[in-house]
Amino acid sequence: MNVDLFVENGWILTMDGGDRAWEKGGMAVRGEEIVAIGSMESLSHIRAEECINAAEAIVLPGFVNVHTHASMTLFRGLADDLPLMNWLENHIFPAEAKLTENLVGLGAELACLEMMASGTTTFCDMYLFENAVAEAANRAGMRAVVGEVLYDFPSPCYGPIEKGFAHVEKMIERWNSHPRITVALKPHSPYLCAPDLLQKAFQMARTHQLPFVIHLSETLAEKEKILAAYGKSPTAHLASLGVLSPQTLAAHCVVMDGEDIALLAETGTCVAHNPQSNMKLASGIAPVPAFLQAGIPVGLGTDGAASNNDLNMFSEMRTAALLHKVASGDPTVMDARTVLRMATIEGARCLGMDHKTGSLEVGKQADFILIRRNAPHMTPMYNPFSHVIYAAGRNDISDVFVAGRGVYRNRTFITLDAERICAGVREAARSFC
Amino acid sequence: MNVDLFVENGWILTMDGGDRAWEKGGMAVRGEEIVAIGSMESLSHIRAEECINAAEAIVLPGFVNVHTHASMTLFRGLADDLPLMNWLENHIFPAEAKLTENLVGLGAELACLEMMASGTTTFCDMYLFENAVAEAANRAGMRAVVGEVLYDFPSPCYGPIEKGFAHVEKMIERWNSHPRITVALKPHSPYLCAPDLLQKAFQMARTHQLPFVIHLSETLAEKEKILAAYGKSPTAHLASLGVLSPQTLAAHCVVMDGEDIALLAETGTCVAHNPQSNMKLASGIAPVPAFLQAGIPVGLGTDGAASNNDLNMFSEMRTAALLHKVASGDPTVMDARTVLRMATIEGARCLGMDHKTGSLEVGKQADFILIRRNAPHMTPMYNPFSHVIYAAGRNDISDVFVAGRGVYRNRTFITLDAERICAGVREAARSFC
Incomplete structure (x- = not known):
């Protein structure tokens, strides 16, 4: 099966109705959509344009x-x-x-x-x-x-x-x-x-x-x-x-x-x-x-x-x-x-959007994030749900995809010019104080 | 005045009794101690071995x-x-x-x-x-x-x-x-x-x-x-x-x-x-x-x-x-x-240590941190006190000094081997679950 993107070896929390999760899981994306998800063994037939190594990450819906x-x-x-x-x-x-x-x-x-x-x-x-x-x-x-x-x-x-x-x-x-x-x-x-x-x-x-x-x-x-x-x-x-x-x-x-x-x-x-x-x-x-x-x-x-x-x-x-x-x-x-x-x-x-986003399931939009789990405050990890709520923070996010497109990759903004925007806001702020 | 370290152009919150703060401030350190602190203009006589540019940082006691x-x-x-x-x-x-x-x-x-x-x-x-x-x-x-x-x-x-x-x-x-x-x-x-x-x-x-x-x-x-x-x-x-x-x-x-x-x-x-x-x-x-x-x-x-x-x-x-x-x-x-x-x-x-640490004052130990304020979530900044409590997070810390020594510099550990310690803890954790 040929796909655009394959997220491999991640700890995947689907947040679907069955609360499915895989400690070594994979997820395949074609265009905007998730086309396959499961354990790594079950996805050996996937051939992808780009692979993302999620071995040190929790993969979640955005x-x-x-x-x-x-x-x-x-x-x-x-x-x-x-x-x-x-x-x-x-x-x-x-x-x-x-x-x-x-x-x-x-x-x-x-x-x-x-x-x-x-x-x-x-x-x-x-x-x-x-x-x-x-x-x-x-x-x-x-x-x-x-x-x-x-x-x-x-x-x-x-x-x-x-x-x-x-x-x-x-x-x-x-x-x-x-x-x-x-x-x-x-x-x-x-x-x-x-x-x-x-x-x-x-x-x-x-x-x-x-x-x-x-x-x-x-x-x-x-x-x-x-x-x-x-x-x-x-x-x-x-x-x-x-x-x-x-x-x-x-x-x-x-x-x-x-x-x-x-x-x-x-x-x-x-x-x-x-x-x-x-x-x-x-x-x-x-x-x-x-x-x-x-x-x-x-x-x-x-x-x-x-x-x-x-x-x-x-x-x-x-x-x-x-x-x-x-x-x-x-x-x-x-x-x-x-x-x-x-x-x-x-x-x-x-928001009336649960058919589209909010969980990682085949047929849904590929809106997902990678949370890195190698920082000291994320070590050790007994339970990924616990870590997302009680230990992780925004600094652990490395990658963010919306509709299959990387909008934040390796902690870098892809779609917007952060420097220009922050400088513009600092300038605008002078008129408010 | 010759010193070891000069933190320059930072927004300095001393947390001293008088709640002194300088938007463009400097702090000089010799050995373990703070030897001068004030506005940049007041510190033009400082000559330092090492300067730290804090122009985009809030400088606080640790x-x-x-x-x-x-x-x-x-x-x-x-x-x-x-x-x-x-x-x-x-x-x-x-x-x-x-x-x-x-x-x-x-x-x-x-x-x-x-x-x-x-x-x-x-x-x-x-x-x-x-x-x-x-x-x-x-x-x-x-x-x-x-x-x-x-x-x-x-x-x-x-x-x-x-x-x-x-x-x-x-x-x-x-x-x-x-x-x-x-x-x-x-x-x-x-x-x-x-x-x-x-x-x-x-x-x-x-x-x-x-x-x-x-x-x-x-x-x-x-x-x-x-x-x-x-x-x-x-x-x-x-x-x-x-x-x-x-x-x-x-x-x-x-x-x-x-x-x-x-x-x-x-x-x-x-x-x-x-x-x-x-x-x-x-x-x-x-x-x-x-x-x-x-x-x-x-x-x-x-x-x-x-x-x-x-x-x-x-x-x-x-x-x-x-x-x-x-x-x-x-x-x-x-x-x-x-x-x-x-x-x-x-x-x-x-802790009975307020003569030693907890505020930035001449004669006290140089225990201080730099909080970077250039991330989107720190923009704009009207009030540094507000930002430290209501907007900043651990990811904004770039440098940490204890007794004049950098223990965390440019977001890198200086004194401990993080990789070895995290690997050791992950190994040890197996016996607890």
Whole structure:
């Protein structure tokens, strides 16, 4: 069997439904697709144009970061350790008022560099001037779900909300047939979007069969606001509007009671869990073990770099694993496999992409990463799942492929010019401080 | 002024009492000591044998890891996601029963590699066969406080406890005049050490003016056990034995009420905070903001690699900063400067070493690190304190010096043979699984 690429002798964790793994495994890629995977013995018939020696590596599907505001890399560390409203109103909003489409594109390029170098192959982004994010992801060679943020007040990108819907229609038209870029409907939140806006956006998501992504129940203040306005919890409010569904991805879901959780489960709604952002802003701890017990699909996200302050899925995974153990008092919750599933196949499921990415299986897109396991902090290795969650870091990523194409090889960027981008961002940053 | 080494053009964070910092700063080193530090303009008279260009770096005192069991790197990832007693009794204790002095030394060498590569210059260790840890730290060129663990039952190292004290006396004699290795008295905990043992160990610490380090109030089970045995909380029990003092470093201090905190403050006792280990084992959240408010010196520790699973002070700092924000609901607690002080000068204070290390000041030992700030995840930079805590990682460390000697230069180990040590540990690991 002739193929383009053969990854050989790796410790392969497929993250597929059967949780298959091979200590000495191989994976063959033709074009964009995985065409064979298994033990090395079972693949002796493979003849490849290029072989990658993975003898000292763990081979994994690329991480799926289900909640980002990529261009906020521009504001990384601009303001920390502040109360939410002070942080937003005195630091982030004034900085965002200076944004242009070009700056958003530059920030998104920086985010793509950072995400690729830490093993992320797919991200789900919400921001202003989102076409520029789509273009950056496209140049980077990454897979992305992009969505212009919609809210009741005028946007610097599209103006009044009526023009917002027209803008999103055009985005859908433009990116509709792109193999790696998907457009989603992204109303900001129940507290910045009127019921009409939410229902119209959801209808559009339904019509085009696209994800509907929204911030939900991030803080107690939000819950109180929605309770006062509509007499319902934010989750019950969205349920009553009919916008909870398997197409819906709700980010944060921190302040949730049993009824809220039941509503998510009944409607098939997915959750984007962002533990580091929720901790840094002191928003609270999302009841993730209860979500999992209720059968709710949960993916992991970093949120924006202004509230994290990086886009590193390794530290997000580690934090998720540790936080819920101490919060529940039970060291067996959020075990390494569960968390790794959240960062890969469950994330893909949240984006409606689990038929395409999130696990290493024949017929799926060849979105995969190599994690080197020869550094002192990775030695010895008893269990690769444990090491990915509790020991590895972004510095262990050596190679990243999206749709069969190497976008980061031997710790070097292939698709983007890191020096130019970082210099551009350093220059742009002067106007924000 | 002629010096051996001049670090030039770095963003220098001294972590001294005045919190001095220079965006374009220099530091001169002669022999083991810092002999000049300040803005570049103020140092034009320096003539150096070797110059280090720190133009793209943050220059910091090396991290002080105040609580390790270094050789447990041998068991990194051996067992995770388990209840404490199952983890200890079915996995860790059986593995530890196979330990020899040689294996402890090998594990400690691996730990030194990992700690140096992540910017730690000083660590405080408690384990069996601790002479082997001291030797490893000495070979590595690191600074260490070492202590043979003492408890009521016989030790594989020294036999019955009477011989334990003789063993520690010999250790003190052996290392007494070493410039980088200090011996400490290290009874395990109130629940594994009878009052006699604790008082005798404390007396020895007093006589030799050495640190007295003990696990304290790590879990609710410990508190209940001590309450049943002595009618007091673990902290009150130690206070009644007279072993709380400024020489005392209490590790964990998770299950603490207001009276316990007052006792620590009154006696001048120091605390080693190990957030990741406490989270992973679901022990609980130490009331660190309350400790700080009470004026208790608090340092940061990783604990052993079996419950972490690495010895990386960056992720420990980030976790400490995030955890207490969400636990208290206040995003202003544990700000970046406070946490960085805990990982440097406050850690040194906990070990009675703040006259020697933990900050960059003239007359102190030249224990310092360079953190590169040119990677995408470090771009842009508005505030170096924020970046060290919320964005940087071990991969950003390029150079580490202890007592004026480069032990890690340009991301390369100078003092230890990483390949030999990692191969040795991989071989040894076969006997533990």
